[in-house]
Amino acid sequence: MSARPDAVATATAVVETAAADSADPCCDAPLPVLGRDVTVPLVTGGEVTYAALDYAASAPALQRVWDDVAAYAPYYGSVHRGAGYLSQLSTDLFENSRVTVAEFLDCRPGDQVVFTRSTTDSLNLLAATLPADCQVFVFETEHHASLLPWRDARVTYLNAPRTPEQAVATLERALADRDPYGPALVCVTGASNVTGELWPVKELAAAAHAHGARIVLDAAQLAPHHPVSVQELDVDWIAFSGHKLYAPFGSGVLAGRADWLQDSEPYLAGGGASRKVARRADGGVDVEWHTTAARHEAGSPNVIGVYSIASACKALTEAGFDGLVAREKHLIATVREGLAEVPEVKVLSLFGDDAPRVGVISFVVEGWNSSHFAAALSAEYGIGVRDGLFCAHPLVRTLLGSDPQDPGECGAPEAAPGERSLNAIRVSFGAGTPDEHVERFVGAVKELVRDGAQWKYRTEDGRCVPDRG
Numbered sequence: 001m002s003a004r005p006d007a008v009a010t011a012t013a014v015v016e017t018a019a020a021d022s023a024d025p026c027c028d029a030p031l032p033v034l035g036r037d038v039t040v041p042l043v044t045g046g047e048v049t050y051a052a053l054d055y056a057a058s059a060p061a062l063q064r065v066w067d068d069v070a071a072y073a074p075y076y077g078s079v080h081r082g083a084g085y086l087s088q089l090s091t092d093l094f095e096n097s098r099v100t101v102a103e104f105l106d107c108r109p110g111d112q113v114v115f116t117r118s119t120t121d122s123l124n125l126l127a128a129t130l131p132a133d134c135q136v137f138v139f140e141t142e143h144h145a146s147l148l149p150w151r152d153a154r155v156t157y158l159n160a161p162r163t164p165e166q167a168v169a170t171l172e173r174a175l176a177d178r179d180p181y182g183p184a185l186v187c188v189t190g191a192s193n194v195t196g197e198l199w200p201v202k203e204l205a206a207a208a209h210a211h212g213a214r215i216v217l218d219a220a221q222l223a224p225h226h227p228v229s230v231q232e233l234d235v236d237w238i239a240f241s242g243h244k245l246y247a248p249f250g251s252g253v254l255a256g257r258a259d260w261l262q263d264s265e266p267y268l269a270g271g272g273a274s275r276k277v278a279r280r281a282d283g284g285v286d287v288e289w290h291t292t293a294a295r296h297e298a299g300s301p302n303v304i305g306v307y308s309i310a311s312a313c314k315a316l317t318e319a320g321f322d323g324l325v326a327r328e329k330h331l332i333a334t335v336r337e338g339l340a341e342v343p344e345v346k347v348l349s350l351f352g353d354d355a356p357r358v359g360v361i362s363f364v365v366e367g368w369n370s371s372h373f374a375a376a377l378s379a380e381y382g383i384g385v386r387d388g389l390f391c392a393h394p395l396v397r398t399l400l401g402s403d404p405q406d407p408g409e410c411g412a413p414e415a416a417p418g419e420r421s422l423n424a425i426r427v428s429f430g431a432g433t434p435d436e437h438v439e440r441f442v443g444a445v446k447e448l449v450r451d452g453a454q455w456k457y458r459t460e461d462g463r464c465v466p467d468r469g
Contacts, residue, residue, distance in 0.1 A: 033060040033432030048382035051437035056428035062246040068311040097310035104313035106229035113255045114293045119220040120145040122239035122254035129264035134183040140394040146218040164200040175211035184213035190222030196360030225358035227321045247312040251305030270298035338442030348399040359429040370423045371464035376453040381444040386426045
């Protein structure tokens with residue numbers, strides 16, 4: 001970092017001390033998170049430590065992130081245009097967070113790091129910068145955040161592949177057949193938010209570039225679990241969210257090539273994006289926009305959200321992905337081996353049992369409505385999972401072998417316990433998950449399938465809930 005005033009050095013010293021004090025030798029997870037000691041009531045009586053197994057939706061905040069933010073909070077100020085001490089401090093923190101994120105992603109010289117609200121916001125921003133007549137190619141397997149933003153472009157939706165090799169071949173055929181041959185963008189996930197399976201990003205990037213197309217990587221589910229290198233994967237852009245990277249303060253990132261970003265109108269028009277504004281003789285207004293990342297960051301930015309992302313990036317880097325990945329493989333094996341012992345459970349997969357994956361596993365249970373099963377895990381065992389279509393409707397319908405027109409929603413559909421429904425159950429975990437949480441989950445699945453729920457449930461406002469009447 002550059003030379004800073006004493007207040008900055010003071011804040012940094014406080015932050016570093018807080019981070020060092022956050023180590024928790026009693027937790028068997030490598031990175032302690034908030035909420036690891038929270039207890040919740042059980043409908044059957046008593047309390048239990050909550051098992052948060054919904055990381056794919058929002059991961060809990062790292063204790064390190066929370067401590068860093070708390071240490072910075074007294075020094076908070078508005079960034080970029082303030083002359084005051086705290087404004088200058090916050091500006092320094094904000095811009096150095098941009099450097100930290102660029103290093104975390106191994107960006108190329110000249111790449112821009114734009115701070116947004118989320119992955120969804122990042123991909124909508126990129127969609128707004130597409131050159132005229134750009135064609136977009138996206139697999140039906142994508143999360144809606146990367147499936148839906150391309151409304152002003154010509155979009156080709158590709159069928160779900162059943163092997164990584166088929167994914168590459170499908171993309172190559174589609175790109176070779178495009179007419180006319182002009183600018184094109186491929187959007188692909190790094191790890192599925194439904195199956196957790198890793199996609200062949202590097203090979204897809206090579207195929208895209210061989211056919212004159214660019215590629216954006218939705219790394220929302222990949223970045224919290226694996227190292228992500230712009231240069232090694234050779235992608236043009238990467239998008240991800242802080243709230244999945246253990247930094248839940250409403251910020252996201254779009255990082256990559258600057259040219260399309262600089263050549264387009266600002267995503268939002270307003271202060272911060274404009275470099276100079278002047279009245280014309282005819283009464284109108286002339287605007288000169290920034291050519292830096294500020295061009296697409298109009299308004300007062302979420303400084304705490306940005307700093308929390310940088311803190312999480314540092315924590316993951318310092319912990320070392322080799323160890324994090326190895327431990328997560330152990331947790332994945334525990335869950336998959338446990339579920340395999342229950343004949344009624346069907347795990348959803350595109351690429352098969354041997355496909356590499358992150359800690360995201362979806363499944364259905366024969367004879368159970370998925371919402372009912374998820375509600376029983378919560379109410380009777382204190383285990384938080386997710387049920388529904390996970391904002392990836394076409395993919396889940398394909399995996400369930402259902403008709404594309406079958407009803408289903410992101411949340412639980414209107415189906416009573418025991419009734420068939422078009423949804424699944426998703427368990428997800430990460431660097432803050434203790435072994436006991438996944439072991440309790442596996443035991444609870446076996447008990448529910450064998451013995452049934454201990455409580456009665458009903459549907460209320462589209463959710464399956466314990467019947468307390």
